[in-house]
Amino acid sequence: MSESYPRHHPDIVLITGATGDFGKAFAQRFAALGAKLILHGRSQEKLDALAKTLDADVHTILFDITDKVAMKAALDNLPETFQNIDLLINNAGGALGADPAYQADPEDWETMIDINNKGLVLMTRFVLDGMVKRKRGHIINIGSTAGSYPYPGGHVYCATKAFVKQFSLALRADLQGSNIRVTNVEPGMVETQFSLKRFKGDAEKAKGVYANTTPLTAKDVAESVFWAATLPAHFNVNRLEIMPTVQSFGALPVERFD
Numbered sequence: 001m002s003e004s005y006p007r008h009h010p011d012i013v014l015i016t017g018a019t020g021d022f023g024k025a026f027a028q029r030f031a032a033l034g035a036k037l038i039l040h041g042r043s044q045e046k047l048d049a050l051a052k053t054l055d056a057d058v059h060t061i062l063f064d065i066t067d068k069v070a071m072k073a074a075l076d077n078l079p080e081t082f083q084n085i086d087l088l089i090n091n092a093g094g095a096l097g098a099d100p101a102y103q104a105d106p107e108d109w110e111t112m113i114d115i116n117n118k119g120l121v122l123m124t125r126f127v128l129d130g131m132v133k134r135k136r137g138h139i140i141n142i143g144s145t146a147g148s149y150p151y152p153g154g155h156v157y158c159a160t161k162a163f164v165k166q167f168s169l170a171l172r173a174d175l176q177g178s179n180i181r182v183t184n185v186e187p188g189m190v191e192t193q194f195s196l197k198r199f200k201g202d203a204e205k206a207k208g209v210y211a212n213t214t215p216l217t218a219k220d221v222a223e224s225v226f227w228a229a230t231l232p233a234h235f236n237v238n239r240l241e242i243m244p245t246v247q248s249f250g251a252l253p254v255e256r257f258d
């Protein structure tokens with residue numbers, strides 16, 4: 001006879017970057033649980049299209065994640081029935097460019113830091129106010145294996161994800177005694193629009209990243225987020241590093257002279 005394991009059910013889930021591949025998969029996974037969803041995006045059209053596909057009570061919030069005034073206003077003006085956020089999934093983010101650091105576009109660097117780091121910490125700061133008062137909540141940050149394992153062309157993207165990892169762990173320290181959980185989910189290769197964005201619309205290059213192999217899918221990542229979020233409230237996953245089976249580690253390169 002199988003014994004059932006108790007699950008935690010977040011009632012209100014806020015997902016940033018909800019109209020991207022990860023965001024959609026998260027929205028679908030938590031809608032299936034019966035959670036109310038606050039979906040953040042930059043296009044009302046895309047948010048509405050996503051909301052239509054979901055069998056859930058949805059509130060959409062529209063702002064650029066780098067605009068802290070608009071972010072604060074959207075959070076301050078949540079309808080009463082959406083105010084008690086149980087779970088924040090800091091998902092908005094991405095990579096821009098994969099050229100060596102000395103050839104990278106400095107604007108891409110600033111954008112990655114603004115979105116992956118500044119957007120994420122401010123969102124967290126604003127949502128934590130209510131969570132701390134209620135002594136209930138979970139912050140799930142979408143990190144990356146790139147935050148632990150640097151690779152050529154990764155420079156600022158890797159650094160932003162290392163920041164997210166350490167920020168997540170440091171938050172745990174400050175939230176001691178608050179009953180609030182923090183988890184950094186760190187996926188490796190996942191087939192999404194990630195590479196298309198990184199290579200600025202070069203579909204050939206983006207396709208090549210996932211060619212002839214079996215990457216993780218957004219659904220796989222949603223499953224791991226869902227697992228961490230629905231564990232009983234006394235159980236905190238600090239970091240969850242996930243990769244497709246086909247991916248592993250390489251040796252450190254050494255320059256040799258003739």
Ligand code: 8X3
Pocket residue numbers: 143144145146187188189190
């Ligand atoms: C995505 C994984 O390896 O492309 O965060 O940086 S990787």
